Amino acid sequence: MNSKLIKELPDLVRNNVISQEVATTIEAYYQSQQANSPNRLFTVFGVLGSLLVGLGIILILAHNWDNFSRTVKTGFAFLPLIIGQLVVAFSILKHKSKTWKEASGTFLFFTIGSSIALVSQIYNIPGDLSAYVLTWVLLSAPLIYLLKSNVLAILHLIFITFYAYEIGYGHYYSNETPWLYLVLLGIAIPHYIQLLKHRTNDNITSLFNWLYPLSVTIVLGTFVKDLSELGFLMYVLLFSVFYNLGKMPFFDTQKLRKNGYLIFGSLGIVVLMLIMSFDSFWYIEELVFFAQESYISILLFFVNGVILGLAYYKKWLQSFNVFQYVFILLSLLYLGGLNLPVLGTVIINILILALGITTIKIGADKVHFGILNYGLFIITALVVCRFFDTNMSFVIRGLLFVGVGLSFFLTNYIMLKKQSSKAKTL
Incomplete structure (x- = not known):
């Protein structure tokens, strides 16, 4: 609720700027807006909680990892991923709040990355960091639209920027150009366009107005080779x-x-x-x-x-x-x-x-x-x-x-x- 405006309503009524009926209508409107809007602080803590839970599980498993058999290790590698998918399915099917969807989506995002890393380590599957991040973001990208998640869109943007950075700057003598970055960037653009259309003045949209140019500015240097x-x-x-x-x-x-x-x-x-x-x-x-x-x-x-x-x-x-x-x-x-x-x-x-x-x-x-x-x-x-x-x-x-x-x-x-x-x- 716009508390400053609400506090000024009695003065406006007292000075005959607006009628009491109009003041009541304005107050009711802002109260309804507050009831329908998600609690931003709760959303932030929900996302942070998901991150901490995921990191805690990884640390517990890492401490006892060498004592497990390969079969048990594989089970533990997929268990967080299954839990994450179940929580996301519950959030969608039960039409849970925005906070639930953001938190469950964030948890599933990181369990996808951890599962890929663990399976690769268990079965000694070769690969470099850029290929790992690319696989991770491709598997996670549909969640942006499935959950309509702003946090996942931000994580997507951060990780594809890192992917391009790793290819273009990670190796001094690398001649690769991260053309796939443009495709990955295009995947998240429709979500950004929806924010621009329907939530133009929201802070989350303003954040994307900064993140997109920042990401492109960082990555453009990876397209420069010998012609500085x-x-x-x-x-x-x-x-x-x-x-x-x-x-x-x-x-x-x-x-x-x-x-x-x-x-x-x-x-x-x-x-x-x-x-x-x-x-x-x-x-x-x-x-x-x-x-x-x-x-x-x-x-x-x-x-x-x-x-x-x-x-x-x-x-x-x-x-x-x-x-x-x-x-x-x-x-x-x-x-x-x-x-x-x-x-x-x-x-x-x-x-x-x-x-x-x-x-x-x-x-x-x-x-x-x-x-x-x-x-x-x-x-x-x-x-x-x-x-x-x-x-x-x-x-x-x-x-x-x-x-x-x-x-x-x-x-x-x-x-x-x-x-x-x-x-x-x-």
């Missing part, structure tokens, strides 16, 4: 996709902290461009265009173009935002600025300054102190970077920092005055 230069461009294009997704009205109308795509995209673009702003970056070796990295870069560029074209077609673009066009500018500059450090450095520094000014303007238009100060931090980061790679005197450097400090104070002061005057007019 194009790998850098791939990340620029990926963060541009995130930013353009985050600017779509569906995400942009939500609170900023719930828009993981926008924040990931913006921070990623700024950090990569600050790296590119150094003179040494632009001594790029000759690029090989007929390679895996080039095809992925083309695909990401095309996705950016489709999203931006859709924004034009739907008339979502209210004003010019440099962030949304960065993927075009940086792609052209990246491919045309080979071994031209002066040209690349100057243009990148101008672009970073433009991004900072754009962000400050967005913050001022929305009267949002966080966005405003983020724009100031972009400019400050640019000044700090130039502090280390230029031959300016310490007096000029000091004056630059004084200027940036004054700009922080003045812009926030002007914003505060603007907010105060706007509040008075309401």
